[in-house]
């Protein structure tokens with residue numbers, strides 16, 4: 610016989626709906642807006658949990674050594690990344706709800722929260738780590754170590770020790786075989802590879818004399834062996850990514866394009882969330898330090914500037930050229946990509 614599932618049991622609402630204890634209420638003087646403050650944070654934590662769940666499944670797929678560019682696997686990765694992007698859009702809008710609380714309302718209970726802070730959201734930090742942010746690249750390392758519980762630091766470190774999404778993306782891009790035989794004979798050194806000679810020429814023709822330095826960065830990004838210092842993607846991966854961004858109209862490249870484009874979107878949405886969070890913080894507490902004890906808006910601006918993971922991908926758009934100026938591809942490669 611089928612199990613008789615009951616709505617509130619299934620969702621364990623007895624636990625969730627009894628998990629909002631206001632500090633002001635405990636102190637005997639309930640501040641009305643503290644309930645909203647708790648529920649908003651809990652809603653974020655549930656969404657962080659969902660995003661971590663999606664991200665882990667994406668990392669597991671990308672870890673497979675046999676992942677094929679147009680397989681259902683890559684489609685699942687793209688689909689789940691798009692879900693993460695949609696959740697971030699919701700996360701940005703949720704700030705509007707919290708901002709119905711005025712700074713004066715917040716002052717009624719803010720001091721009772723010290724030293725707790727959203728900074729201690731270990732799920733947020735796990736998500737950053739799954740994407741590829743390492744401890745050594747974090748702004749405010751000493752603050753991090755003194756303000757997170759050891760068990761949370763250890764859990765985040767465990768994630769950092771596993772391959773992250775950006776590392777797996779780098780490997781996937783490096784394996785893309787389009788610049789080698791049988792499509793091109795001459796693939797000895799990238800500077801002399803026929804495709805890259807033509808691409809650089811096409812790109813250089815779009816620049817004016819003030820843009821000369823861009824040509825130098827073109828060479829650094831695409832011709833340097835290995836990775837540039839501080840970069841997460843290698844030159845080889847950059848070449849494959851630029852190729853996908855430029856030739857994305859070919860059927861075989863459409864899903865890989867969506868993969869790159871959605872990662873760029875997630876980076877942009879997280880940066881928008883960080884920026885909205887900063888302006889909300891400035892509005893709520895002005896120049897004061899955070900409840901967690903950081904420099905407040907100053908710390909947050911630095912983390913916004915330094916904690917993006919996929920910004921190298923959006924940077925590649927600097928090097929796109931108009932469709933009509935793209936180098937013609939060898940016929941065999943065109944066939945492989947789906948147009949003959």
Ligand code: HEM
Nearest residue numbers: 649653726727728730733890893899900901902903905912
């Ligand atoms: C009245 C509303 C809020 C204020 C005034 C505020 C303030 C701050 C401040 C000052 C910091 C820096 C650390 C510190 O010194 O405490 C911080 C960090 C943080 N807050 Fe909030 N916050 C608010 C709401 C939220 C909400 C709703 C979330 C959602 C989970 C959140 C998530 C975070 C996260 C993840 C960080 C760390 C960000 C990073 O390291 O880049 N905050 N917050």
